Amino acid sequence: MNTIINFMKRHYKILLTIVVLSITLFAFNSNYKNEINSDKDKLLLELLTFVIEKGHYSPATIDDSFSKGVYKDYIQALDPSKRFFLQADIDEFSKYETEIDNQILNKDLTFFSLTYERLMKRMDESKAVYKTILEKPFDFTVDESFNTDYDKAPYAKNTTELNERWRKQIKLSALSSLTDRLKMQENKAKGIKEELSTEAGDEEGNHVNDGVAPVTKKEEVKYDEKPKTFDELEKETRESAKKSLDEYFSFMGDLNRNDWFSVFINSITARFDPHTNYFAPDEKERFDVSMSGKLEGIGARLQKKNDFTEISELISGGPAWRGKQLEAGDVIMKVAQGNAEAVDVVGMRLDDVVKKIKGPKGTEVRLTVKKVDGTIKIISIIRDIVEIEETYVKSSIVNKNGLNYGVIYLPKFYIDFEDKNGRDAGKDIALEVERLKKVGVDGIVLDVRDDGGGSLSTVVDIAGLFISEGPIVQIKSAGRRKEILFDKDKKIEWDGPLVIMVNSFSASASEILAAAIQDYKRGVIIGSKQTYGKGTVQNVIDLNQFVRNSAVGDLGALKTTTQKFYRINGGSTQLEGVSSDVVMPDRYSYLKMGERDIENAMPWDKIDAAEYTVWDKNTNFNKAIANSKNRIATSEHFKLIDENAKWIDSRSADNTYSLNLEKFRASQKEIEEKAKKYKPISQYKNDLKFASLPYETEQILKDNILKEKRDRWHEALSKDIYVEEALNVLDDLQMKSVTKQNVNTKKEKLVKS
Structure with a gap:
């Protein structure tokens, strides 16, 4: 949800107290020079609580009640569908339920570090789980069900129970896809043509950047082939489910410790009110783009597909659109700044690819792309102001x-x-x-x-x-x-x-x-x-x-x-x-x-x-x-x-x-x-x-x-x-x-x- 924004230029007096008191924070400089990443996190905690308490309209008291709220929001944000953490993990985390307020005030990262490391471990374990599940056909004749109300669902007691939850969750997704495929094949026999469509930008791992909105990807259905058997369609659904989960985990793998710390920070800020939140540097840049409706770059919408960055759409009027060389479907292999050596971006996280492609108006970027027809081409683009x-x-x-x-x-x-x-x-x-x-x-x-x-x-x-x-x-x-x-x-x-x-x-x-x-x-x-x-x-x-x-x-x-x-x-x-x-x-x-x-x-x-x-x-x-x-x-x-x-x-x-x-x-x-x-x-x-x-x-x-x-x-x-x-x-x-x-x-x- 976008919000009403008055920057400090307009209402600077309101935050005068913060500016005056910020002098006391200059002492941080000597303490944090050349320190490791966790020291930056501690500094961030201190700054945020200081600024919120001094500048918020009605700051909440950071006490045990506040701590419980942060705990609930944060754990839910880490694992909303309860498919990573075990009950034993939650039991271990719950010891900190009323301690987060003290840890915030003492700049103690124990709780965050524990949950972050455990989540990384559970996610890594889950990769093997879904791949094993999708190796063999599902038996859709079994009379069983799955409840998607994750808020009311308990955490799995052990790995066996957790694996069963994964199995049912994936089976439901595959069943929905299979039902669509069967229906389309039946409609095909009646002369009705359809498309399967899924929305990118969701948990399946697709992500869009360069300052714009989600894209819709469509899975084409070929109508010139013979009807497929049930087994063939069932296999297709598993292959599609595996591809989606591969992309999801690829996207999640691109997230680093700073990204997850931002989740923790925002679980804290949200307890003051729903519209108080922290912007990491990249998020702040995206926010500025959303507010102004313009950016400096080439004017292309990008999305991640496994290890590759693909052009999903060109922004009308932008330099890439004007150049008429880049097109939707092109895959970016390398990025070079002007005459500098090209950098291989295959396997690079999407945000980092975007940073390399964006740049000041008038500067040159050279993209090595694999065209839709399979040819490799180097395309030079002069960056400009792009209006969305x-x-x-x-x-x-x-x-x-x-x-x-x-x-x-x-x-x-x-x-x-x-x-x-x-x-x-x-x-x-x-x-x-x-x-x-x-x-x-x-x-x-x-x-x-x-x-x-x-x-x-x-x-x-x-x-x-x-x-x-x-x-x-x-x-x-x-x-x-x-x-x-x-x-x-x-x-x-x-x-x-x-x-x-x-x-x-x-x-x-x-x-x-x-x-x-x-x-x-x-x-x-x-x-x-x-x-x-x-x-x-x-x-x-x-x-x-x-x-x-x-x-x-x-x-x-x-x-x-x-x-x-x-x-x-x-x-x-x-x-x-x-x-x-x-x-x-x-x-x-x-x-x-x-x-x-x-x-x-x-x-x-x-x-x-x-x-x-x-x-x-x-x-x-x-x-x-x-x-x-x-x-x-x-x-x-x-x-x-x-x-x-x-x-x-x-x-x-x-x-x-x-x-x-x-x-x-x-x-x-x-x-x-x-x-x-x-x-x-x-x-x-x-x-x-x-x-x-x-x-x-x-x-x-x-x-x-x-x-x-x-x-x-x-x-x-x-x-x-x-x-x-x-x-x-x-x-x-x-x-x-x-x-x-x-x-x-x-x-x-x-x-x-």
Whole structure:
């Protein structure tokens, strides 16, 4: 989940105490010069606890209760499916359950070292286990089952019991794959073509880097071959399972002691609140990329496949994409910096390969790659600034009932803290609004569904586009007076009908925006019953500033909660989120996934309201909300979505699976039959035609990747009942009826644009 970030440049006074007291930490220098890695870990422990206790909004007491929480979170993080540790290991670890607080304060690494070394030992033992299990065929006629509710499962008492758990776990995975293969072969006989697909970036060992998102890999099915026997298909499933586990253990093997220590550190920081966490140096770099949406490199998405690093996708507009020599599927064998000697990267961990490929703008990197056709080629690429298009705002136009509407999608409240002239969400939204005005839109939908937040300053800028002037959000720091952030610009970029779309994953900055628009009654908030419920502000603090000339290397950064924000009406969005003016059912309506469902989330509270004037130009405001509620209440499609959500919730408690082929297939068939009832949900079409704005249409002519992405987005919008209802609300918010003459005028204007 992305968070609201105010770097120290913006609220430096809040952390002044830390800066002053950091002088005492300079004494660390002589103690830690040229020391071994464990000394760096001890320093990190001391720094983290010091900074959190001095800078956190409401620091927790580091006592036995705190220790128990760290213990539980950490052990679960190390072995979430309970397939490595034995009960004897847990019994040994539990002796430290109430000692971790003392070890933290004394910089004692005994508990961490014990668990780390034991995990490495158990993982190494498990490699032989899964390989042995997959050497011979499974007997799917045996009547046995496996429960995947790992939270309630006990730890294995001995290696025999643990091996049996591995066997059942692998058998279930193989059974699921076998069932798919059998079904595809049956469908093949009926002339139906399908693909098996799995998602990369999961525990199967695939990992994506270079600052972007997971990739989907698809296993192709050949339809020109003869039907396979059951034994052949069963063998294929075991080979596939072995390949997945090989990749998983390859990925896990790439993790070093520092990576696991970060897990331990974050089990500590999370006990203060869910959004306080430690960034190792590499993680800090990835965080910066996610916030700014840009990086310096070649512009390629990479993934690990056993010992090899493969190009999975080129980023549109990046230097690799422009060069047209590198392509998806190429395997990187060596990397050279300019004219320097090439370094063999086969077997190297993915993060290290990425470090070698990334570099400052204008520098050269030479990649020795094995092409898809098997040839070896050396490709020279000059690094450049790469913008990750998926990070940034995008907009579309649509004609409905003779009126033109704009849909703006904001994936996150991004900002480049290092470059004031760089792109940020506030400036980009203002630009999109201006572009939409030029094509003569009659209303705007701002979509912040699934937007987990980002920069606080951009929220103020965006909200200010829709009001004259006034407060946007209130902020409170521990022991300090509240601060009110205002829109001080009287100019209104858009004074027409406005709808904000949210869902249960709209968090933090998204909630500030929705709350401000709702409090002013400036627009209608439409979406899930309530948003995520994150009402806290985090600062990212560079830990290296506290240690002068440190010999231990880069210490990374700490993101810690320093403030809480409040609506201008005084209420907090913490836990409660923002309640939609119009509630639309969705498939997650009954699942527990908000801040309120997290054990150590900060509490809800309230402060005095700020002074603000409610927008009085929406004469149809209440009528539009009432009309929308009536449409949703009488919509058979929304009723089906709500019924589907209840079914999904009921199925979430079903964790036991038969490992008998016939029973498993029967169970899957029963589920598929029930699921057929909800198939119309995914087949829905709203019959609206969405299009790019004129400036983007010109870009698409030169960029096939961008064209494909926009085509997919526009198709998704044309199947989105939620967007359709948002546009219905814009219809209801119109101040005047539409005559035939101005309908034709607007259509003509849109065409000319």
